[in-house]
Amino acid sequence: MGEGVEWALHCCLNLAWIGEERAVPAVKLAGYYELPPAYLNKQLQALARAGIVSSTSGPKGGFRLARPLERITLMDVVAAIEGPEPAFRCTEIITQGPGAQAPGRDPERCLIDRAMGRAELAWRRELAGQTLAELSADVERTMPGVPGRIRRWFG
Template identity: 35%
Template sequence: MKYSKATNYALHTMLYLAITTPEKHVGVHQLAERQEVSTTYLSKILTKLVKAGMVESISGANGGYKLRPGWESISFLDIIQAIEGPTALFDYCINHDPECLIQKVIFSAEEKMLNELKHQKIVDIAKQMKVAP
């Protein structure tokens, strides 16, 4: 199991927006430069976050991206699913038998991980970091 680079950039972008200026718009160039990624690539990621209702965008010279009101409730799982979609994290037992003991272990592990990601909020991590614009 491995998340895409896009998910990694999305998590870091959301954290950066949370620790710097959650009320102010930040340009895509600044966000991309911060993570050393192309603006085109990051724009695609930000589009997914906008569609998921986590970020808002304003076009124009003073535009950019900022966290939507209520962002404090956004979890790691919310961000991961905005980028990856609500897919299973593991491939399951090859014989698809619901009584497969291996599949039961995988289901249990996935459920625990999803629960952990659901309870980890970006705001909690942001509180642990110092503002470093």
């Protein structure tokens, strides 16, 4: 998983703590973490395409959450940034080299592919089962000063 997922998750929480009444430019969000603005903007655009954030152009433009944190899962963010493709892609290497099996000889999927598919399904279910509201509550419980610090910095 790329670093864009981490950046996107932090930005979503920050936008929630800043409040829906205010749009935040990508360059300002990037500045808080000293990230490259152009690359963060790509992540934010991906979130916008997925309906997680909305963007407004103009002098007071920027990004804000498009829906409440309760309706955004970790999987929503991962899928927006990484796309729908599986994390593991079996290339059928068992059909190559001196011990090659004939392609299509075994009607079953590669056992490694099946094991990785089961693990990915469990991972995706776990991510889909946790909302950003729950994550926000965890942050607020363990680091109660963070939301206020975010609001002050962006204020």
